[in-house]
Amino acid sequence: MTSTEEKKPTVFIIEDDPFVLRIYQRKLGNSGINVQLATNGVEGFERMKEAPPNLILMDLVMPQKDGFELIEDIKRTPSLQHIPIIVLSNLSQEKDIDRVKGMGVEEYFVKAHTSIHAVVDRVNQLLGISESHT
Amino acid sequence: MEHKKRVASSERTHEVNRMSVEDMLSSIGEGIIIIDDKLHITTVNTAASRILGKNASLCLGERIDACFSLVDDPSVPGERAIHALEPFFQNAFSADAPRHTSFTESIPRAFVTRDGGEPVPVALSIATLHDAEGRVTGGIIAMRDITAEIENEKIKTEFVSIASHQLSAPLGAIRWNIEMLLNQDIGPITMEQRSALTDILESNNRMIRLVSDLLNVSRLESGRIRLSPEQTHIKKLIEDVVNEYKHYIMSRGCVVSVKMDPHNPDPVINIDPILIRQVINNLIVNAVQYASTASSRIEIAVQKNDVDYQVSVWDNGIGIPEDEQKKIFTKFFRADNAQSKEAIGTGLGLYITKMIVELSGGKMWFVSKQKEGTTFFFTIPITGSAQHHGEVSLT
Numbered sequence: 001m002t003s004t005e006e007k008k009p010t011v012f013i014i015e016d017d018p019f020v021l022r023i024y025q026r027k028l029g030n031s032g033i034n035v036q037l038a039t040n041g042v043e044g045f046e047r048m049k050e051a052p053p054n055l056i057l058m059d060l061v062m063p064q065k066d067g068f069e070l071i072e073d074i075k076r077t078p079s080l081q082h083i084p085i086i087v088l089s090n091l092s093q094e095k096d097i098d099r100v101k102g103m104g105v106e107e108y109f110v111k112a113h114t115s116i117h118a119v120v121d122r123v124n125q126l127l128g129i130s131e132s133h134t
Numbered sequence: 135m136e137h138k139k140r141v142a143s144s145e146r147t148h149e150v151n152r153m154s155v156e157d158m159l160s161s162i163g164e165g166i167i168i169i170d171d172k173l174h175i176t177t178v179n180t181a182a183s184r185i186l187g188k189n190a191s192l193c194l195g196e197r198i199d200a201c202f203s204l205v206d207d208p209s210v211p212g213e214r215a216i217h218a219l220e221p222f223f224q225n226a227f228s229a230d231a232p233r234h235t236s237f238t239e240s241i242p243r244a245f246v247t248r249d250g251g252e253p254v255p256v257a258l259s260i261a262t263l264h265d266a267e268g269r270v271t272g273g274i275i276a277m278r279d280i281t282a283e284i285e286n287e288k289i290k291t292e293f294v295s296i297a298s299h300q301l302s303a304p305l306g307a308i309r310w311n312i313e314m315l316l317n318q319d320i321g322p323i324t325m326e327q328r329s330a331l332t333d334i335l336e337s338n339n340r341m342i343r344l345v346s347d348l349l350n351v352s353r354l355e356s357g358r359i360r361l362s363p364e365q366t367h368i369k370k371l372i373e374d375v376v377n378e379y380k381h382y383i384m385s386r387g388c389v390v391s392v393k394m395d396p397h398n399p400d401p402v403i404n405i406d407p408i409l410i411r412q413v414i415n416n417l418i419v420n421a422v423q424y425a426s427t428a429s430s431r432i433e434i435a436v437q438k439n440d441v442d443y444q445v446s447v448w449d450n451g452i453g454i455p456e457d458e459q460k461k462i463f464t465k466f467f468r469a470d471n472a473q474s475k476e477a478i479g480t481g482l483g484l485y486i487t488k489m490i491v492e493l494s495g496g497k498m499w500f501v502s503k504q505k506e507g508t509t510f511f512f513t514i515p516i517t518g519s520a521q522h523h524g525e526v527s528l529t
Contacts, residue, residue, distance in 0.1 A: 019307040027314060061299075090302040092346070094360075094408075094527035110529070112306035112342045116313045 008034040009127045012053035014044035014070065015088075016062045020111070024057065027116055028123060041065030045073050052079050055126055057119075060089040060100070071103045084126045088119065165256070165277040168263070171227050171270060173198045185256060185279055187248040208245045208253040219260065219275075226262045226270055234268035236261060243280065255280045287356065294352040301345045308338050340480070347482040350528045351465070354489045359409075361493055361522035366407045368443070369400050372434050375414050379422070386422050388430040398438045404518025409490045412528060414445070416483040417510050421449040423479060424472060424508070442496065442513040453504040462500065463488045471504065487512075490528075494519040 011028055015021045016039050029035045036053060038044035042064045048056070056074065060067030067087060074080045085105040089096070092110040100108055107122050156177075159166050165182030169175050174197055178190040186193065186202060193201040204219060226237035238261045245253040256277040263272045312335045314320055316328065323331065353359050369392065376383070376390050383390055394400070414434075421432045433448045454462060458469045466481035491498040491512045496519075502508035 017303060017307065019304070020310075023307065023310045023314065027310075027319060030319060090299050090306065092302075092529035095525070112302045112309060113346075113529075116310040117317070 008032060009055065009129070010034040010036060010051075010053040011055045011057055011123060011127075012036045012038070012044065012048050014038045014041060014056070014058040014062065014067075016040060016059060020059075020088075023116065027120055031120065031124075032129075033123070033127070041067065041070035041073075045070060048074070048080055049077065052083060054083065055123060056080075056083055056085045057123065058085065058087055060087060060091055060096070068100070068103075071100065071105060075104055086119070086122060086126070088114075163278075165275075165279070167193075167198070167202065167275040167277075168272060169198050169275070170272040173223060173227075175201060176272065181279075182277065185246055185254050185277060187251050187254075203247045204244050204256075204258075205247055205253070206244060208247055222260055223273060226273065231270055234264070236264070237270075238262075243284075246277070255284050291352060291356055291358070294349060298345050298349040302342065305338060305342050305345065309335065309342065312338065344480045344482075346529050347480045347486060350486055351482055351489075353526045353528065354486065354493070358524045358526045359493060359522065360524035360527055361406045361409060361519055363404045363406055363519045363521055365402050366405050366410070367400060368403050368405075368410075368436055368445070369394055371407060371411055372414055372436070372445075375411060375418055376434075378415075379418060382419075383422055383432075386425055386430065388422050388425050388432055390418070390432045390434070393433055393435040395435075395437045398436075401436065401438060401443060403443055403514055405494060405514055406519060409494060409528065410514070413487050413490050413512060414447075416487045417447040417512075420479070420483060420510075421447055421451065421508070425449060425451040426505075438516075439513075440516075442515050444511060444513050446509050446511045448507065448509040450507040453506050453508055454500075454502040455504050459500075459502060463498075486528075493522065 011033050013021065013024050013028075013035060015024065015037075018039075021037055021039070025035050025037065036047065036051075038047060040063050041058075044058070045065065058067055058070065062070075065073075067089065071085065071087075074083070074085065086107045086109065087100050087105050088109045088111050090111050091097075092113065097108050097110075106126060109119060109122075159177065159179040162179065163181055165185045166177065166179040167175060167182050168177035174195055175193045178186070178193045180190070183190040183193070188201065198219070222237065222239050225231065231237075238259065240257070240259040242257055243255060244258060245255055247253045257280050258275060258277045260273060260275050262270045263274055265271045312331055315323060316331050316335065372392050376392065418432065418434070422430075425432070429450075431450050433446075435446045435448070437444045437446075452471055454469050455471055458467075461467045462469070463484050465485045468479075468481055488498045491514075495515045496513040498510070498512040500508055500510045
C-alpha cells in the first residue's frame with residue numbers, strides 16, 4: 001500500500017440500486033476517495049466492522065437488513081458508532097426523516113430532491129476535504 | 135259486536151304491519167338499533183347484532199351504553215364510549231327539546247368495540263323518533279360496517295405511495311447522471327449537447343415534482359395530513375420564500391415586494407409553518423411564472439381583518455381569461471394563454487394550495503383580468519389553524 005493510498009479517506013456505501021451505486025462510485029471515486037461498496041445491510045455491517053471507514057453513505061429501503069436496523073447496529077458497535085452517516089433515501093416523509101435524524105445520523109437527503117453536487121459537497125465537508133469537486 | 139270486529143281487524147292489521155316492519159328490519163343490510171326515550175334498546179336487527187357481536191336478545195331492554203361501545207379510535211386507550219351519541223340524546227331527549235323537530239346526526243367513521251373481538255369500523259346515522267304530537271319517543275341508530283371501504287382506501291393509498299416511491303428511484307438516478315454529464319465528469323460535451331442535456335434535466339425535474347405533487351394530492355385527499363400549528367412570524371416566512379427564489383425571480387426580471395399592515399407590521403399567527411410555506415411558495419412561483427415579459431412586479435401583502443388575516447399575492451402578469459377562471463383550482467388545469475409559457479408547473483400547485491388553505495381553516499380565491507394581472511388571496515382565522523392529527527406530511 002502506497003502512502004497516498006493510506007491517506008485516502010474511505011467512504012463505505014450501502015445501496016441496493018446498481019444504477020445509484022455506479023453514480024456514487026464514479027462521482028466519489030473520481031474525487032480522491034477510496035470507495036467501498038455493499039448492496040445490503042448485512043454484508044455492509046460485517047465488512048465495516050473489519051475495516052471501519054471514515055464516512056458511511058447509505059440507503060434505507062434495502063433487502064435483508066434495512067437502513068433503520070443497520071443504523072441501530074452501527075450505533076451499538078463501539079468501533080463504528082462515531083463514524084458520520086449520510087442517509088440517502090427516496091423516503092421523503094417527515095416521520096421517517098425525524099426518526100432517522102433522531103438515531104444520530106449527520107445528514108438526510110431525499111435522493112430525487114437533491115443534486116449529486118450537494119451530496120459530494122456534504123461528503124467532502126464531513127471528511128474535512130475543503131476542496132470542492134463539483 | 136260490530137265494534138269488537140273492527141278492533142280485532144285493526145289489531146290484525148297492526149300485527150301484520152308490525153311483522154312486516156320486523157321482517158324488513160331483519161332483511162336489510164344496515165344495522166338498526168331502536169331505543170326508547172330512556173335510552174333502553176327496544177329493537178336490534180340481525181345486521182346490528184352481527185356488528186355488535188352479540189345476540190340481539192341480550193341487548194333488548196338494556197340501556198344503550200351497556201350493550202354498545204363506540205370510540206373514535208380504538209388504538210387510543212381510555213377513550214370515552216358512545217362519544218357523540220351521548221350529547222346527541224341528551225339534547226334530543228331533554229324536556230325542553232322543541233316538538234316536531236327531528237334531530238339527526240351522522241358520524242362518518244367510528245369503531246364499535248367488542249369484548250374479545252376486533253373493533254368494527256362503522257358509519258352511523260342517528261335520528262329521533264316522534265309520536266303524533268311531535269314528542270320525541272326514542273331514537274333510531276343506523277350503522278353500516280365499513281371494513282371493506284377502509285381496506286380499499288388503504289390499498290389505494292398504499293398503491294399511490296409505492297408507485298411514487300418506485301417512480302422516484304429511477305428519476306433520481308437519471309437526474310444525477312445528467313448532472314454528471316453536464317458537469318463533464320464523464321467527458322467533455324459540446325454546447326449543443328449541453329443544451330439538450332439541460333432540457334432533459336428540466337423535463338426530468340418536472341417529472342420528479344409531478345410524482346411528489348401527485349403523492350401530496352393523494353395524501354391531502356385522504357385527509358391523513360398532519361397539521362401542527364405553531365406561533366409563526368408570517369413576515370419572516372414570506373421573506374424566506376422570496377429569498378429562496380431570489381435567483382429565479384431575478385432571472386425572470388421580476389421585482390417582488392412585501393407589504394405589511396402598518397398597524398400590525400409583524401403578526402404572529404398560529405399556523406403550520408411548513409404547510410403555509412408551501413402555499414406562499416406556490417403562489418410566488420406561480421406569479422413569477424405567469425409574469426408578463428417586461429417590468430413585472432409582484433406584491434405580497436398581509437392585512438389583519440376582524441376575524442382573519444388575509445394574505446394577497448398581486449402580479450401584473452398575463453392574467454387569467456375570464457371564461458377559464460372557474461377552472462383555475464382544478465387538477466391539471468392550465469389556462470389557454472398559459473399554454474405557450476414554459477410549463478414548469480405540474481398543474482397541481484393551485485389545487486394543492488387551496489386544499490392546504492382549507493385544511494388550515496381559511497379560504498382561497500382570486501381576482502384576475504387578462505393582460506392586467508392576477509391577485510390570489512387566502513385567509514387564516516385570527517385564532518389560527520386547528521391541530522389535525524394525521525400520520526403523513528407533505529413532501
